[in-house]
Amino acid sequence: MLRRRMGRPGLIGTMARTAVVAGTATAVAGGVQRRQQARADDAADQQQMEADAAAYQAQQSAPPPPPPPAPAEDDLLTQLARLGQMNQAGLIDDAEFAAAKAKLLGI
Known part of the structure; x- marks a missing residue:
């Protein structure tokens, strides 16, 4: 034991x-x-x-982002200058120049 x-x-x-x-x-x-x-x-x-x-x-x-701005249009003086250059270059005659100028000026 x-x-x-x-x-x-x-x-x-x-x-x-x-x-x-x-x-x-x-x-x-x-x-x-x-x-x-x-x-x-x-x-x-x-x-x-x-x-x-x-x-x-x-x-x-949040609000959606604003759309991109539209391309800025040429100002009035730039457009008139372009018309004058086209007239001097002979691309448009005096009557067309006068009509386009009147249209731009709103006459």
């Missing part, structure tokens, strides 16, 4: 107990840390989604 020893545990028993306690503490701490990290990640994801939604909403509610 084996006799069971009574009293304090021996060196190997103490080491085994210490290893079990340390392993359990490490496992519990790791689980807590993983849960905390998961919560922090979820909160960050939620904040990012809210920021994205707000940016999308702002983009949708």
Whole structure:
């Protein structure tokens, strides 16, 4: 028959107990840390989604950009000068020049 020893545990028993306690503490701490990290990640994801939604909403509610301006028409003096050059070059005669000038001036 084996006799069971009574009293304090021996060196190997103490080491085994210490290893079990340390392993359990490490496992519990790791689980807590993983849960905390998961919560922090979820909160960050939620904040990012809210920021994205707000940016999308702002983009949708913003008025569309104005259309590009139409090309500026030549001013009256430039058009008259061009008519004068065409008349001097012989591209239009005096009657056509007078009619175009009257049309530009609204006469």
